[in-house]
Amino acid sequence: MELLSPASLEEVADCVRSAIADKASLEILGASSKRGFGRPVDAAKQLTTAAMSGIVSYHPEELVLVARAGTHMDEIAAALEEKNQHLAFEPPDFGKLYPGDDAGSNRTGTIGGILATNLSGPRRFKAGAARDHFLGFNAVNGRGEIFKAGGPVVKNVTGYDLPKLLAGSFGTLAVMDEVTVKVLPRPEKTRTVLLYGLDAAAANAAMTKALTGPYDLSGAAFLPQIQAQASQCDYVGAQGSVTALRVEGSGPVVDHHCAALRRDFGGPTEELHSANSITLWREIRDLAPFFDVDTILWRISVPPAHGAGVAASIAIDLPGANFLLDWGGGLVWLSLPADGGANAEKIRRAFQRCGGHATLVRAPEAERRKVQVFEADGAKALTDEVKRSFDPERVLNPGRMHEGV
Amino acid sequence: MLMPAPDTNTIAQKARLAAALAELLPPESVIADPIALKAYESDGLTAYRQSPLLVTLPRTTAEVSAVLRFCAENKVKVVPRGAGTSLSGGALPLADGVVLGLGKLNKILEIDLENRCAVVQPGVQNLAISNAVATAGFYYAPDPSSQIACTIGGNVAENSGGVHCLKYGLTTNNLLGLEVVLINGEVVRFGGKHLDAGGYDLMGVMTGSEGLLGVVTEVTVRLLKRPETARALVAGFPSSEQAGAAVAAVIGAGIIPAGMEMMDRPAIHAAEDFVHADYPLDAEALLIVELDGPAVECNHLLTSVTEIVRANGATSLRVSESEAERLKIWAGRKAAFPAVGRISPDYYCMDGTIPRRRLPEVLQRMAELSKKYELRVANVFHAGDGNLHPLVLYDANKPGELERAEHFGADILRLCVEVGGVLTGEHGVGVEKRDLMPEMFTELDLDQQIRLKCAFDPDQLLNPGKVFPNLHRCAELGRMHVRGGALPHPELPRF
Known part of the structure; x- marks a missing residue:
């Protein structure tokens, strides 16, 4: 398949206009690290942002970084680290999650890819998702027109908040070049209190208690025994399941919160300091327990007090299901044996009463073709109209999110 | 300010439209009397006034839906309105349009502390949410200065901020779900009590859309635990450059304060004369820094911030040792707008954001503009995020002063864009900045x-x-x- 690699928005616009003229469509790629996420795109050509790469400007005291969409995340992380800053939404690296043809290079994904998928890590409930840190962009829409939206500063309400809309739009609305993101200081210290041996329901209750208490958590996850034992991190697999509560901040405040957590939560506990804490949360963030590529993987977002209940009801229905809870129970990562199918109806029925949504994050291509991978929020007709308002000829990533969109 | 030419045909049908709407709503929920309509002729941007054709005050989502469907079928324009506190004219009525007031949808529907959220109707006041959950130790973070009056529906429409949004985000960062009625009367829901629904982020784009995309009828907001303590520090500087450098140094040291506010000399004097907050009158710039969290964290960070402020040339420094002292430090800042109102018959509040490093240059050029337009200007500044609120002082009773103030304001906003900033940081575009887009x-x-x-x-x-x-x-x-x-x-x- 032909691979277009435009180096500027003008060149992107040419590619899109040619595609319109040829009545062809384009599959939009960054590093291809998450190409298996979403419905398969049947496009005539591929367009990569690889030639639109590099940090354009970085003003640490303004909390703003501008990079081109094709910039790899490791390059951005390194630049930020030098100034003791980071992307607070803790962008995950899904590079090891996808098999075979869908696997990208060994490098991390791109900033464009992270924003287009609106992925965020364990700090989500405290710091927000990619959408919350996406300030502005310039791009080419499906009409081949260059436009921009948002702005170059952290506080801006001028015009519609199109960065929110482009976040999580999986390249179906526009091809971005320069993106502006909010950056924040890295916490000075990170520590994690581990509670051992709770079952999922008790773990969820403990996380709810911790999150409604005065501990200012920046992470709350539950690893059943099987996931805990697979961790590379010392102490995590030692005593059955693990409920991990993370605190971050200056030295005195992490001391204060860790002591309070260990005092207020009974049972066997342990405390992870810097390196161990970082390792554990990176495993959770990048979904290390699911690197085993043979399984189908669902991402289920529910009201946080309901995570364990939802996971349990699915596990009763579908033998072979494995899960972990993140976001204090608000996020259920759930894997199913590949040969049993995605079971979308059973999955989505599990949270019908409490509300939520489920996204099929990994599955064989045939499965992703026939299953509703994303659920449209609001009215489906509105989704169609929004797509049409950016890309009336369906040139950009047609079908990636919804059939016919 | 030129508005779209009113449709005379619609205006001619006023009586028929009012009668038809009174079939859909209780009769007292439809206002057609010209004197009663006067109450709706402007919002917080009082320079512009226009009586609406009609006002409707639905009580339920179903009634909102009925009004919108009726207006869509009859091609009648609709202006949604919350508490009417917009500073950009977002709720300015149209002569041929129906105002849709959401004030009667004013109930807190559910408080769900386990899931750290509350479900409320759009007419609930911003502060009422925090008050309702205060005893449980929670609050709703965005705190626009009008929070005792403004409503959450309007906050969603404008994506309102506040002095604490540097650390806790704008409205958009604190929402979980919306119920919205579209112009065709269809009721749609975005999000819920969970995070990051799949599909396009229509909740994100609805937030801050200034009433142009749909009418919000229910809001699920995120609740946060109230920090155990908060302490404020106030420092005076001989120049705005030094105060600006101190702000950059605080952030450079990895500290994101709960609030970080700056005032210039005219604003300091106006505030001090009004509320006697013990501000240093010899300072060219005043910096207020608030830190929150457990006492151990506040104390730790205060030590660092104090050192930074001193190192950047502060000539005076005071740290709150009690809640009363903290509130006193804030009293001056919070009263800055009315304080300026005391020294000038009228003032015009602008709302641009700039990259903070350009502040000295922007203040310098603003002073030049002040001379050019022969109007005074006082500056209050959300220093942490670069959001500038210049207050242009004028007297509407003097011929030509309002126009001069508007031109001065427009030049300030052009300047904000020129230095790499934006037209509005939190007040919205509305009619006020429309022609500057x-x-x-x-x-x-x-x-x-x-x-x-x-x-x-x-x-x-x-x-x-x-x-x-x-x-x-x-x-x-x-x-x-x-x-x-x-x-x-x-x-x-x-x-």
């Missing part, structure tokens, strides 16, 4: 935004005349031959 956006930028508007509201009946300076018909914008910034309809009025 081309300073920041190209024709193609704006066309893409209007096309999104068309996806929600193809007849452009919701709040027309706000945000966008041009009238473009949706059908024309949808055609593919519109290219290169060419106006598809040069004969259409630009207002």
Whole structure:
């Protein structure tokens, strides 16, 4: 398949206009690290942002970084680290999650890819998702027109908040070049209190208690025994399941919160300091327990007090299901044996009463073709109209999110 | 300020429309009497006034839906309205439009502390949410200065901020779900009590859309635990450069304070004369820094901030040792607008954001503009995020002063854009900054935004005349031959 690699928005616009003229469509790629996420795109050509790469400007005291969409995340992380800053939404690296043809290079994904998928890590409930840190962009829409939206500063309400809309739009609305993101200081210290041996329901209750208490958590996850034992991190697999509560901040405040957590939560506990804490949360963030590529993987977002209940009801229905809870129970990562199918109806029925949504994050291509991978929020007709308002000829990533969109 | 030409046919049908709406709503929920309509003729931007054709005050989502469906079928324009505190004219009525007031949808529907959220109707006051959960130790973080009056529906429409949004985010960062009625009367829900629903982030784009995309009828907000303690520090500097450098150094040291506010000399004096907050009157710039969290954290960070402030040349420094002292430090800042109101018959509040490093230059050029327009200006500044609120002082009773103030304000906003900033940080575009949009956006930028508007509201009946300076018909914008910034309809009025 032909691979277009435009180096500027003008060149992107040419590619899109040619595609319109040829009545062809384009599959939009960054590093291809998450190409298996979403419905398969049947496009005539591929367009990569690889030639639109590099940090354009970085003003640490303004909390703003501008990079081109094709910039790899490791390059951005390194630049930020030098100034003791980071992307607070803790962008995950899904590079090891996808098999075979869908696997990208060994490098991390791109900033464009992270924003287009609106992925965020364990700090989500405290710091927000990619959408919350996406300030502005310039791009080419499906009409081949260059436009921009948002702005170059952290506080801006001028015009519609199109960065929110482009976040999580999986390249179906526009091809971005320069993106502006909010950056924040890295916490000075990170520590994690581990509670051992709770079952999922008790773990969820403990996380709810911790999150409604005065501990200012920046992470709350539950690893059943099987996931805990697979961790590379010392102490995590030692005593059955693990409920991990993370605190971050200056030295005195992490001391204060860790002591309070260990005092207020009974049972066997342990405390992870810097390196161990970082390792554990990176495993959770990048979904290390699911690197085993043979399984189908669902991402289920529910009201946080309901995570364990939802996971349990699915596990009763579908033998072979494995899960972990993140976001204090608000996020259920759930894997199913590949040969049993995605079971979308059973999955989505599990949270019908409490509300939520489920996204099929990994599955064989045939499965992703026939299953509703994303659920449209609001009215489906509105989704169609929004797509049409950016890309009336369906040139950009047609079908990636919804059939016919 | 030119609004779209009223449709005389609609105005002629006022009695019929009022009667038909009174079939859909209780009769007292439809206002047609010209004297009663007067109460709705402006919002917080009082320089502009217009009596609406009619006002409707629905009590339920179903009634909102009925009104919108009726208006859509009859091609009648609709102006949604919350508490009417907008500073950008977002709720300015239209002579041929129906005002849809959400004040009667004013109930807190559910408080769910386990899931750290509350479900509320749009007419609930911002502060009422925090008050309702205060005893449980929670609060709703965004705190616009009008929070005792403004309502959450309006906060969603404007994506309101507040002094604490540097650390805790704007409205958009604190929402979980919305129920919205579209112009055709359809009721849709975005999000819920969970995070990051799949599909397009329509909740995100609805937030801050200034009433142009739909009418919010229910809001699920995120609740946060109230920090155990908060302490404030106030410091005076001999120059705004030094105060600005101190702000950059605090952030450079990895500290994101709960609030970080700056005032210039005229604002310091106005505030001090008004509330006697013990501000240093010899300072050219004043910095307030608030830190929150457990006492151990506050104390730790205060030590660092104190050192930084001193190292950057502060000539006075005071740290709150009690809650009363903290509130006193804030009293001056919070009273800055009314304080300026005392020294001038009228003032015009601007709202640009700039990259903070350009502050000295912006203040210098603002002083030059002040001389040029012969109008005084006082500055209060959300220093952490670069959001500037210059207050232009004028007297509306002196011929030509309002116009001069408006031109001065427009020049300030142009300056903000020129140095790499934006027209509005938190007040919204509304009618006030509508005609300045081309300073920041190209024709193609704006066309893409209007096309999104068309996806929600193809007849452009919701709040027309706000945000966008041009009238473009949706059908024309949808055609593919519109290219290169060419106006598809040069004969259409630009207002």
